[in-house]
Amino acid sequence: MTDSGDRAQSVLVPLRAVPDLSAIFDQHFDFVWNALQRLGVRPADLEDLAHEVFLKVQARLGDYDPARPIRPWLFGFAYRVAAAHRRLVRHRVEVFGHAIEPVDPVRLPDESAEAQEDSELVRNALEAVDFDRRAVLLLHDGEDVPVPAIAAELGIPVNTAYSRLRVAREEFGAAIRALRSRRRAS
Amino acid sequence: MMQRLVGLESRFRLALRAVAPAPSGSRERVRTRLAATLSALDARSEGTPEGELHDAHRAPSSANAAPRGGLGSSSLSSGKLAVLALVGGIAGAAVLHAVGARKSVQVVYVDRPAVQTPALAPAASPAAPPIPIAAGSREPIATSGGAPDIAQGAAHGAEAAFPSAHAHGGAGSGSSDFAAERILLDEARTALVQGESQRALGLLGRHRARFPGGVLGEERDAMRVEALVAAHRFGEARMAAQVFRAHNRHSLFLATVDSAVESIP
Numbered sequence: 001m002t003d004s005g006d007r008a009q010s011v012l013v014p015l016r017a018v019p020d021l022s023a024i025f026d027q028h029f030d031f032v033w034n035a036l037q038r039l040g041v042r043p044a045d046l047e048d049l050a051h052e053v054f055l056k057v058q059a060r061l062g063d064y065d066p067a068r069p070i071r072p073w074l075f076g077f078a079y080r081v082a083a084a085h086r087r088l089v090r091h092r093v094e095v096f097g098h099a100i101e102p103v104d105p106v107r108l109p110d111e112s113a114e115a116q117e118d119s120e121l122v123r124n125a126l127e128a129v130d131f132d133r134r135a136v137l138l139l140h141d142g143e144d145v146p147v148p149a150i151a152a153e154l155g156i157p158v159n160t161a162y163s164r165l166r167v168a169r170e171e172f173g174a175a176i177r178a179l180r181s182r183r184r185a186s
Numbered sequence: 187m188m189q190r191l192v193g194l195e196s197r198f199r200l201a202l203r204a205v206a207p208a209p210s211g212s213r214e215r216v217r218t219r220l221a222a223t224l225s226a227l228d229a230r231s232e233g234t235p236e237g238e239l240h241d242a243h244r245a246p247s248s249a250n251a252a253p254r255g256g257l258g259s260s261s262l263s264s265g266k267l268a269v270l271a272l273v274g275g276i277a278g279a280a281v282l283h284a285v286g287a288r289k290s291v292q293v294v295y296v297d298r299p300a301v302q303t304p305a306l307a308p309a310a311s312p313a314a315p316p317i318p319i320a321a322g323s324r325e326p327i328a329t330s331g332g333a334p335d336i337a338q339g340a341a342h343g344a345e346a347a348f349p350s351a352h353a354h355g356g357a358g359s360g361s362s363d364f365a366a367e368r369i370l371l372d373e374a375r376t377a378l379v380q381g382e383s384q385r386a387l388g389l390l391g392r393h394r395a396r397f398p399g400g401v402l403g404e405e406r407d408a409m410r411v412e413a414l415v416a417a418h419r420f421g422e423a424r425m426a427a428q429v430f431r432a433h434n435r436h437s438l439f440l441a442t443v444d445s446a447v448e449s450i451p
Binding site: 021025029030031033034044046047048050051052054055058087088115118119121122125138141142143176 | 197198199200201202203204205206207208212213215216217219220223224375376379380412415416438441445446449
């Protein structure tokens with residue numbers, strides 16, 4: 001783009017300042033916490049990993065493009081931190097066995113009983129979804145991030161992202177159905 | 187598949203999008219720990235004079251520049267707080283001269299709520315105070331709603347910074363010793379997560395030497411197993427894990443130790 005083009009662009013696109021870590025922490029701590037939780041981080045490790053996520057966010061704050069939504073960007077940190085943690089501790093989760101860890105029962109204050117059940121069901125069903133695929137599912141179906149953007153954020157080919165989303169949905173749907181059946185039976 | 191998912195899971199998609207609030211205690215503990223870590227990292231990386239360490243309000247040099255001293259800004263005041271983060275007594279140039287060969291030792295004092303009962307949390311003031319103290323000040327700031335023992339910990343900040351200059355275990359040194367222990371372990375944890383396992387091991391060794399009977403010894407020994415694994419010193423890690431298990435049969439850190447050993451290829 002030419003200089004004049006740049007100037008025109010700068011006029012058309014409002015400048016947005018990069019938020020500082022304080023603002024990000026205040027506004028998105030809950031999101032990061034939930035992301036880590038949904039990525040399968042054990043309750044006992046959530047604080048350590050949330051701390052690590054924000055440390056990494058601070059280190060890369062200069063790379064953030066304010067024109068982009070921040071949640072997918074933050075999710076990328078949570079995903080990588082959780083992935084590294086999993087590699088270290090080799091978490092093993094079996095969905096239909098007895099290895100599902102109880103999920104921290106944090107609930108929205110205005111949740112109805114049914115919504116609370118749904119939340120719990122979703123959290124448990126997510127455990128059935130492969131970790132890498134789960135990240136794609138959370139970003140796309142949870143955050144409405146387009147698949148190409150997810151691929152860019154996670155550093156994977158676009159076709160792989162689509163494939164992961166498809167399988168993740170299958171796994172997620174199957175887990176929901178299985179858990180509901182179990183709930184009805186009990 | 188997409189249609190099937192949407193049809194089947196519309197109510198579950200709502201649950202998927204919901205962001206449940208994190209426990210306020212966790213939020214504040216992470217906030218405090220983060221502020222302390224960033225201050226320590228900032229001090230270490232730049233060796234700034236103490237007066238500049240917590241100048242959290244300085245503007246970034248450009249729109250894309252990463253703001254510094256992130257958690258020290260006044261915007262932190264929006265959270266509910268049970269934490270008193272007392273940051274002060276930075277070892278500056280004068281202390282460096284006094285200590286001699288000790289290079290760039292800068293310490294942030296933070297009394298964490300981890301040893302407090304959760305009952306402290308609801309007593310928090312509605313506005314969370316800035317964590318680091320004002321630039322250049324040596325006086326610890328007791329934030330509103332704070333517990334007296336935490337304020338006392340701040341008063342002993344200098345002792346906590348250089349415990350070698352004072353007798354350990356003396357009257358009134360408990361909270362400062364704890365703060366110093368906490369700082370060392372937080373630094374070690376930070377080093378560990380940043381992949382600096384050797385530095386983490388060094389810090390853990392310092393902790394052992396300085397606080398052989400420290401209240402956080404169990405956490406230190408568990409973290410040492412993780413650091414040894416991270417350093418690929420697998421044999422030592424297994425031995426350290428065995429010793430840990432033998433001495434801490436009911437430790438909450440057993441899972442951490444076991445996980446670290448299990449991760450050995």
